[in-house]
Amino acid sequence: MLVRFWGTRGSLPVARPALAVQGKIARALVAASGRKFNDELEAHAWARNNLPFHTYGSYGGASSCVEIEGADGAFIVCDMGSGLREFGLDAARRCADGHPRVYHFFMSHLHWDHIMGFPFFGPAFDPGAEIVVHAGHPDAEQALRRQQEEISFPVPFDWLRARFTFITHQPGETFQAAGLTVSMIGQHHSHESYGYRFERDGRAVIYSTDSEHKLDNMESEKAFEHFFRDADLVICDTMYSLGDTVSLKQDWGHSSNVVAIDLCHAARAKRLALFHHEPTYSDRDIQHMHAESIRYEELVRADRPPLEVICAYDGLEVRV
Structure with a gap:
C-alpha cells in the first residue's frame, strides 16, 4: 500500500x-x-x-486528507479537508491516463475542517465518476448538502454530476471496500469520530484522527491498543503536547504525541505518523515536536521493538 x-x-x-x-x-x-x-x-x-x-521545506497548511492506494484500482481517501482539492486535481490527471473513476471516502467525522475541501473537489462534477462515502454518521449526506446551501456556497449539491452512494457503518464492523478489509472504531470527539483500520496482503494502516485519549478511561485505551495491534503505519492525532491535553485543552477532542507513542508501543505498531498539526504551530515548532517525539520513544522503548516516528506533511508519501 x-x-x-x-x-x-x-x-x-x-x-x-x-x-x-x-x-x-x-x-x-x-x-x-x-x-x-x-x-x-x-x-x-x-x-x-x-x-x-x-x-x-514545509509541513504544509491544508487540513486533513489522506489517500491510500487500494487493490482494485479505486481511489481510497480519508476525510475531505482542504487537501482534497489538490488530490482531486492529481486524480483527474491519473484518470486521464486510464485510472478508474471510482472514489471511496472514509469520514472520521463531519466537522468543517474535515469536509471543507468537498465543494472544490473537481471529480464530483464528472458524470462518469462514482463516489462512495463511508461513515459512522447517518447524517453524512446531510452535512455535505448543508455545506453547499446557497447561504454558504454558490454551487448546490444537486448540481454535482457524479453518482453518489452513502453507506453508514457501525463501530466494530468489518467490511470490504476497494479491495481492502476495513474495520472501524468509535473515538472520543464532539459529534462522534471514527478511526479506520485498512488491511491487505498482511499489511495494516490505521487512520485515527480527532480522538481524545483519556487517562481515566483505560478500558477505552485497551480497545485502541487492540485496534492498533501490529499495524505497519498508524496515522494518529497528535495535535497537542501532553501538558496541553491534560490542562488547557482537556475535552477539546484531540491527543498528544506522547499518548500516541505509548499506544503504538503497547500495540507493537511499527511506524507512527504524527498528524493533525496544530494550526498555530510554525514549521520550526512542528519539527521540534517531532524531535522530542523521537527522543521520548527512545527513552520509553524498554524491551519493545523500535517504533519509527515520522512527521506527516503535505506531499509526503509512505510505502507500507
Whole structure:
C-alpha cells in the first residue's frame, strides 16, 4: 500500500505569512555563506542535504486528507479537508491516463475542517465518476448538502454530476471496500469520530484522527491498543503536547504525541505518523515536536521493538 498525505493540519488550513517565508530565505542564505550554484537543481540538492526541513521545506497548511492506494484500482481517501482539492486535481490527471473513476471516502467525522475541501473537489462534477462515502454518521449526506446551501456556497449539491452512494457503518464492523478489509472504531470527539483500520496482503494502516485519549478511561485505551495491534503505519492525532491535553485543552477532542507513542508501543505498531498539526504551530515548532517525539520513544522503548516516528506533511508519501 502507498499512503499519500494531501492535508495534515487540524482545525483550519493555514498559509505561511510573508515574514515566515522571508525568514526561511534569510536563514538559507546565511547557511549557504556565499556558495555559488550552477543551477536550481544543484541548489536544491545542497539545501536538501544541509538545511533543516523547517527551513528547506514545509509541513504544509491544508487540513486533513489522506489517500491510500487500494487493490482494485479505486481511489481510497480519508476525510475531505482542504487537501482534497489538490488530490482531486492529481486524480483527474491519473484518470486521464486510464485510472478508474471510482472514489471511496472514509469520514472520521463531519466537522468543517474535515469536509471543507468537498465543494472544490473537481471529480464530483464528472458524470462518469462514482463516489462512495463511508461513515459512522447517518447524517453524512446531510452535512455535505448543508455545506453547499446557497447561504454558504454558490454551487448546490444537486448540481454535482457524479453518482453518489452513502453507506453508514457501525463501530466494530468489518467490511470490504476497494479491495481492502476495513474495520472501524468509535473515538472520543464532539459529534462522534471514527478511526479506520485498512488491511491487505498482511499489511495494516490505521487512520485515527480527532480522538481524545483519556487517562481515566483505560478500558477505552485497551480497545485502541487492540485496534492498533501490529499495524505497519498508524496515522494518529497528535495535535497537542501532553501538558496541553491534560490542562488547557482537556475535552477539546484531540491527543498528544506522547499518548500516541505509548499506544503504538503497547500495540507493537511499527511506524507512527504524527498528524493533525496544530494550526498555530510554525514549521520550526512542528519539527521540534517531532524531535522530542523521537527522543521520548527512545527513552520509553524498554524491551519493545523500535517504533519509527515520522512527521506527516503535505506531499509526503509512505510505502507500507
